[in-house]
Amino acid sequence: MTSPRTTAFLARTAVAAWATLVIGAMTWALFAGTGAFAMRDMVVVDHPFLTYASLGLGSLPGRNVPQDAVLAIAGLVLPATWVVRVLMVGAAAAGAFGAARLSSLIDAPPSPVRSAARTRSAARTRSAASAAAAITIAVANPFVVERLLQGHWSLVIAAWLLPLVAWLGLTRRTCWLIVAVWACSLTPSGGLAAVATALATHRRWQVWVAAVLVCAPWAVTGLLQPGTGTSSRAAVEVFAPRAEEHVGTVGALMGLGGIWNAEAVPASREQGFALAGVALFAVLLASFRRIPRPLVLLAAAGFAVALTAWLAPGVLGWVVETIPGAGLFRDSQKWLILAIPAYVAAAGALPRLLAIAAIALTVLQTPDAPSELGVLRPIAVELPRGVAEEAGTGFVEFVGRPTLIARADGIPVVDPATKAMNVIETGALTVDGQLIDSPSGSPIEPNLIVYRDGTIEHTDAPAPPTPWPGLILLGLWATIPLLALGFASSRRVTAQPAAQTARR
Numbered sequence: 001m002t003s004p005r006t007t008a009f010l011a012r013t014a015v016a017a018w019a020t021l022v023i024g025a026m027t028w029a030l031f032a033g034t035g036a037f038a039m040r041d042m043v044v045v046d047h048p049f050l051t052y053a054s055l056g057l058g059s060l061p062g063r064n065v066p067q068d069a070v071l072a073i074a075g076l077v078l079p080a081t082w083v084v085r086v087l088m089v090g091a092a093a094a095g096a097f098g099a100a101r102l103s104s105l106i107d108a109p110p111s112p113v114r115s116a117a118r119t120r121s122a123a124r125t126r127s128a129a130s131a132a133a134a135i136t137i138a139v140a141n142p143f144v145v146e147r148l149l150q151g152h153w154s155l156v157i158a159a160w161l162l163p164l165v166a167w168l169g170l171t172r173r174t175c176w177l178i179v180a181v182w183a184c185s186l187t188p189s190g191g192l193a194a195v196a197t198a199l200a201t202h203r204r205w206q207v208w209v210a211a212v213l214v215c216a217p218w219a220v221t222g223l224l225q226p227g228t229g230t231s232s233r234a235a236v237e238v239f240a241p242r243a244e245e246h247v248g249t250v251g252a253l254m255g256l257g258g259i260w261n262a263e264a265v266p267a268s269r270e271q272g273f274a275l276a277g278v279a280l281f282a283v284l285l286a287s288f289r290r291i292p293r294p295l296v297l298l299a300a301a302g303f304a305v306a307l308t309a310w311l312a313p314g315v316l317g318w319v320v321e322t323i324p325g326a327g328l329f330r331d332s333q334k335w336l337i338l339a340i341p342a343y344v345a346a347a348g349a350l351p352r353l354l355a356i357a358a359i360a361l362t363v364l365q366t367p368d369a370p371s372e373l374g375v376l377r378p379i380a381v382e383l384p385r386g387v388a389e390e391a392g393t394g395f396v397e398f399v400g401r402p403t404l405i406a407r408a409d410g411i412p413v414v415d416p417a418t419k420a421m422n423v424i425e426t427g428a429l430t431v432d433g434q435l436i437d438s439p440s441g442s443p444i445e446p447n448l449i450v451y452r453d454g455t456i457e458h459t460d461a462p463a464p465p466t467p468w469p470g471l472i473l474l475g476l477w478a479t480i481p482l483l484a485l486g487f488a489s490s491r492r493v494t495a496q497p498a499a500q501t502a503r504r
Helices: 004-031 067-074 080-105 116-139 142-150 153-170 174-184 188-201 205-224 233-238 248-254 275-285 293-311 313-322 332-348 352-365 369-376 385-391 468-478 480-503
Strands: 037-039 042-044 395-398 404-406 412-414 429-431 434-437 448-450 456-458
Touching: 004 080, 004 116, 004 142, 004 369, 037 369, 042 080, 067 080, 067 468, 080 116, 080 153, 080 174, 080 332, 116 153, 116 332, 116 352, 142 153, 142 332, 142 369, 153 174, 153 188, 153 293, 153 332, 174 188, 174 205, 174 480, 188 205, 188 293, 188 332, 205 468, 205 480, 233 313, 233 434, 248 275, 248 293, 275 332, 275 352, 293 313, 293 332, 385 395, 385 448, 468 480
Parallel strands: 395 448
Antiparallel strands: 037 042, 404 412, 429 434, 448 456
């Protein structure tokens, strides 16, 4: 008969092996070749330029702040593409760990009276199955797959880390909670999702301070910009959740799918496999009462934003048109990210057979995910290096250059030139032939104008000043983990004399 210790070891090994397999299925394409990552909204070159836009001080409100600045600085030492690989795999692994720990917080459902040995054995088996289910849902859900196919890699990092943020908050691990929130804040949306999760689970003053600091790089620079960060009702309607085959819009959202761009959806979900997501939702409802209340409220908030864009686009349209910074909510489906910790916690409370069913249904939602994610492979990207060298730190205006270019396979990609120099962007956005965002005039004067025929014109515009506000905010953001660790050390030092006094 296998000893309890051996059984526990085998269970942990099986869960770790399964987590490795799932993480590999989601990230293998990142290691399949050399070159740059260029796929829809994802553009990462080996050595990006530290642009004004990367610091939130470009011609448009910062959408990739501080992500692009971090990659530019890291690219001075290592290829930024390898930094992204490490961040992605590390976040997926940390997310799997967080999912397993979060699932362990949830009480097992009551079981019939049995011998102590059999009870412990059954508990280990249930724990392993529920942990594997939680890991699968956390790492390989349709939200992650679709956002990767859209190129939102830093938002996916936040999605992977949210179960860890939830567990750290629920267990009152303040220091590491702040570090995890900081890691999520590479992008504004990821930072807001992490802040919401942290404050919902742990409201210490240090978490409030960290919440302000992690959002400062894009929030403060946004106040310095002429734009307001608003959007339009037309954008809300275009970016609203999309129905999927046999399940409609609500069914797609129940399975954590429904991204607005049909091109970023695995083919299987248009062939009826989204039905597995509805079945998974029903399975997870079996443990609804065991989900911590803060996570239920977060999930409700995420669904509320997505459903409002679908049911009442005028309401959300008014919000994004009126409230400064509310343009972040026009892509409403992405706020389903807030529901991921609740799904993971629900999986942790499932009995063994239902946990196995949850694993199967999660995989069945997007069975073709590993092959579909092959488009993330690195490719060769041509950059206008001659223009970049001539421009130096000055601003460049490209006349008639499209904001999107097409890869050899036809997939659109954000213009890589924006990662190599300071480009004045118009902000114009067209989706399916419909103008969503009109070109916005920029107060920035170009130092270099590049025409369609390649002619370069130098202007008399003064050289742009050093972007000190952006650099200071980036430096402050970078010190957040050190501040958190320093706070933890000071607490330990303070606690030691108190403990000695108590012993006396």
